[in-house]
Amino acid sequence: MIRLLPSHRLLDRVLRVLFPAVLFLWLNGCASVSYYGQLASGQLQLLRAREPVSTVISDPASDATLRAHLRQSQKARDFASQHLHLPDNQSYRLYADIGRPYVVWNVFVTPEFSLSAQNYCFPIAGCVAYRGYYNQSAARGEAALQRLQGMDVSVGGVEAYSTLGWFNDPIMNSMLGWGDERLATLIFHELAHQRCYVKDDTEFNESFSTFVEQEGTRQWRTARGLPPASKVQEQQREQFVRLVMDTRTRLEKLYALPLAPEPMRQRKAAEFERMRSDYRTLRDSLWAGNKRFDAWINAPMNNARLLPFGLYDQWVPAFAELFKRSGGDWTTFYAAVERLGRLPIEQRKAALKALAAPEKTGG
Known part of the structure; x- marks a missing residue:
């Protein structure tokens, strides 16, 4: 049974009805209905899977290792807002088990003789240098189509992404595979996107968030009395x-x-x-x-x-x-x-x- 805070439950009810329709209206008929349909359904599935981290931690039926990771995650989450001055909201105070190792698979495409990425434009995020799929097979299918057109293609799994503050982003099981410090760095990185984001400039946004992740992790280690990373x-x-x-x-x-x-x-x-x-x-x-x-x-x-x-x-x-x-x-x-x-x-x-x-x- 999914246990959500009342505000999240209400949001999900509204989004179940409105989000796909609104998304398609924003597209003005310029994009593939099937592609944006999987984006809408994938995001809604993620929102429905959320539950408060505090609920998972307090539930004795929850996996003990998961509870330990989530306890540590909330210390990093507090540090992010209190010391790194990143947004203080419900993002990463929720948990979602999405049942797969990555939340999305990104497809990167360039011409054969160019390092300029093929950009894709979205209503909220603006233009970015990749296309995301919630299903790995769909990502591989898109990659195969691009290769048939003579393009250079790469497919990579993504542990987490930010909705830029539009929704309360959860910690996902895909973020837990590399230990507590890696989880903290992901939280710092994704919250940085909420703190500052420039439409149509992927290099700026990702480099900024990578710096916040790296410097934030250094300060996080110092705050816990740990030596600097190797x-x-x-x-x-x-x-x-x-x-x-x-x-x-x-x-x-x-x-x-x-x-x-x-x-x-x-x-x-x-x-x-x-x-x-x-x-x-x-x-x-x-x-x-x-x-x-x-x-x-x-x-x-x-x-x-x-x-x-x-x-x-x-x-x-x-x-x-x-x-x-x-x-x-x-x-x-x-x-x-x-x-x-x-x-x-x-x-x-x-x-x-x-x-x-x-x-x-x-x-």
Whole structure:
């Protein structure tokens, strides 16, 4: 039996009737009814599955491990609002078991010779660089159709997403697989989307939330009297991200050349092989053979697989510099982020590049 707070029960009753109709009206007939139908039904299923975390914790019939995770999650949730100044609402004070390992599967698409994502536009979120499916088979079907059109495609499972404060987002079973600290970072990341979100700029939004997640986690560990996370692990990830970003830069230069398709295809493949070779050198010379990224690097490679690195990591150094200039004060930092978000997109990117420059030069 689903146990919801009265406000959530009322909201679900209203949304069951109105949400699909309103969503289709917003689309103005421009999109596939079947695709947006699965979005509406998937979101409604998620809303109906919610129950208060406090109810799950107090229920002796609940799994003991689940109850322990949820207790820890609420400490992180309190920290997010009280210390990181993230929204204080009912998001992540609810729990939903969705019965699958990921809440959605995102499909990333690029042309064969471009790193520009194929964007998809939605009424609430604006334009984003991926398309989400609540069913893995549907995501794979879309990926197959895109490949038939000659596009580069990547499909990735997503543990959590934000409705940007439109609904009270729950902790889901998909968020619990990597331990309490990973759960805390997801809460910080998704609440950051509620705190600041700029329509039609995925790189800005994801890099901002990634920075809040990383800095928030550092402060969360300090608040609990824990030592900083392993510097070795952090440095390895930074080096790996830089390796991928350098590959992106080389590919962008390659795709700007006036080459015929077959020579372009050969040079593209050579760049991916160079990335793998550089990775092996990095792994064996500096990481003592640590194979943590082997599975990713050795999988079939294309442009779309590189997209998340550009989206989630590109402007993290810029936001780190902005946080430093804000004196480490979250309220001042968010105000500065909001000012950036109000700039026209070209001015915004120029400002982010200027902020990132000290990070790149070590100054």
